[in-house]
Amino acid sequence: xxxxxxxxxxxxxxxxxxxxxxxxxxxxxxxxxxxxEIIAEDFNRRELDKxxxxxxxxxxxxxxxxxxxxxRLTGCTLYVTLEPCPMCAGAIVNSRLSRxxxxxxxxxxxxxxxxxxLNFYPxxxxxxxxxxxxxxxxxxxxxxxxxxxxxxxxx
Amino acid sequence: xxxxxxxxxxxxxxxxxxxxxxxxxxxxxxxxxxxxEIIAEDFNRRELDKxxxxxxxxxxxxxxxxxxxxxRLTGCTLYVTLEPCPMCAGAIVNSRLSRxxxxxxxxxxxxxxxxxxLNFYPxxxxxxxxxxxxxxxxxxxxxxxxxxxxxxxxx
Numbered sequence: 513x514x515x516x517x518x519x520x521x522x523x524x525x526x527x528x529x530x531x532x533x534x535x536x537x538x539x540x541x542x543x544x545x546x547x548x549e550i551i552a553e554d555f556n557r558r559e560l561d562k563x564x565x566x567x568x569x570x571x572x573x574x575x576x577x578x579x580x581x582x583x584r585l586t587g588c589t590l591y592v593t594l595e596p597c598p599m600c601a602g603a604i605v606n607s608r609l610s611r612x613x614x615x616x617x618x619x620x621x622x623x624x625x626x627x628x629x630l631n632f633y634p635x636x637x638x639x640x641x642x643x644x645x646x647x648x649x650x651x652x653x654x655x656x657x658x659x660x661x662x663x664x665x666x667x
Numbered sequence: 668x669x670x671x672x673x674x675x676x677x678x679x680x681x682x683x684x685x686x687x688x689x690x691x692x693x694x695x696x697x698x699x700x701x702x703x704e705i706i707a708e709d710f711n712r713r714e715l716d717k718x719x720x721x722x723x724x725x726x727x728x729x730x731x732x733x734x735x736x737x738x739r740l741t742g743c744t745l746y747v748t749l750e751p752c753p754m755c756a757g758a759i760v761n762s763r764l765s766r767x768x769x770x771x772x773x774x775x776x777x778x779x780x781x782x783x784x785l786n787f788y789p790x791x792x793x794x795x796x797x798x799x800x801x802x803x804x805x806x807x808x809x810x811x812x813x814x815x816x817x818x819x820x821x822x
Contacts, residue, residue, distance in 0.1 A: 561738075565728055565761065599754055627788050635775075636776070
């Protein structure tokens with residue numbers, strides 16, 4: 513099931529997450545790939561965009577639909593550094609994304625196995641799921657970000 | 668808990684759903700209200716926008732965040748003619764929307780009681796939920812739309 517380029521695409525998602533952190537956003541990056549090519553990518557912009565829906569995955573899905581000229585992302589893989597929340601997992605189902613590879617689990621909001629798993633419900637699409645690729649790096653990015661935030665707030 | 672104006676706002680959502688149907692979209696309309704005033708509204712535009720994320724509720728949430736200048740929709744009520752799907756229910760949780768009133772239940776994708784209920788999970792926000800207001804009208808709109816679609820396809 514693994515694409516030999518999975519790590520390359522996840523490392524790009526980690527780079528995007530790093531950009532987010534540098535702008536003061538919770539570091540989450542997402543990349544959508546079709547036929548071995550990146551067709552869309554983004555990072556979490558909730559604070560920059562002042563929008564609760566501006567998560568990396570949803571922004572990348574918007575761009576991928578625009579790029580492909582339709583709402584179906586069949587045949588695409590989404591690489592994301594953190595397990596999708598219910599909103600993003602739902603957008604993945606709605607867009608018929610074929611495969612999702614996520615790095616770190618999210619025990620607070622993860623909707624592909626941690627808090628709940630959308631694939632357990634009789635919805636009209638179930639993406640293939642893989643987790644853990646570059647999970648240590650993604651978790652470290654998040655930990656460093658929140659640790660730095662706490663230090664700043666403590667000053 | 669009921670706002671005496673609930674029916675007025677739901678009837679506006681039904682009008683928006685009618686506009687959607689006239690444009691060939693599955694008829695779903697959504698209105699977001701704060702302090703008795705409509706601050707955002709939209710209808711389902713999945714086919715028009717060619718975007719899996721272009722559901723009425725998510726589009727209205729985007730507009731409400733823009734209008735209020737922040738990602739928190741605390742104190743707002745969302746009126747929607749159909750039970751939110753997991754994506755939209757997740758966006759409602761993410762935006763801390765205080766209250767959701769939906770008309771018709773969605774046995775295929777409803778994420779506030781039908782297929783699943785996001786409020787049953789330990790996420791960081793639980794909106795107040797009410798259902799059934801103008802449910803007969805909303806269900807009739809949907810039934811008529813799909814019936815007309817089948818007739819066209821049958822020709």
